[in-house]
Amino acid sequence: MLRGIVLFILFTQVTGRRWGSLCAGNPTNRVRGSDTWGSGAYGAPRGSRTHKGVDVVCSDGSDVYAPFDGTLVRRANPYSRSNAINNGVMLRGSGYCVKIFYIQPQSYSGNVAKGETIGQLLRMQSVYPGITSHVHIQMCDTSVDPTPNL
């Protein structure tokens, strides 16, 4: 029994598949590499600051899915000044609290199941031409790297 639990924990650590897919067309949660706008990795430089989340590749207009069972808490914006992609949502549940940016959420409240469509990716190319379009996901506690959960 104990050995089974240990093996299960090791397996989930190795495979890193605690969360479900975030975006239609990217079942493995492939992370944005470097493009002319920067890297999608957690902690990557953003001018004098650092990237507080991780970017999962996603095409403009694609369906975005809940990565785990949880409750939509409220709207969460990536920017203080508005633009075409300044929208997102906070999701809490299953032991996690995250913010998901650059999506048009279908709702800002209520329960969602892992894999359920929660919105669509906004028109990122209209704001950052040539960027690898992506969903940005960060922990509510941004000192924690979300990448191992992908």
Ligand SMILES: [Zn+2]
């Ligand atoms: Zn990002």
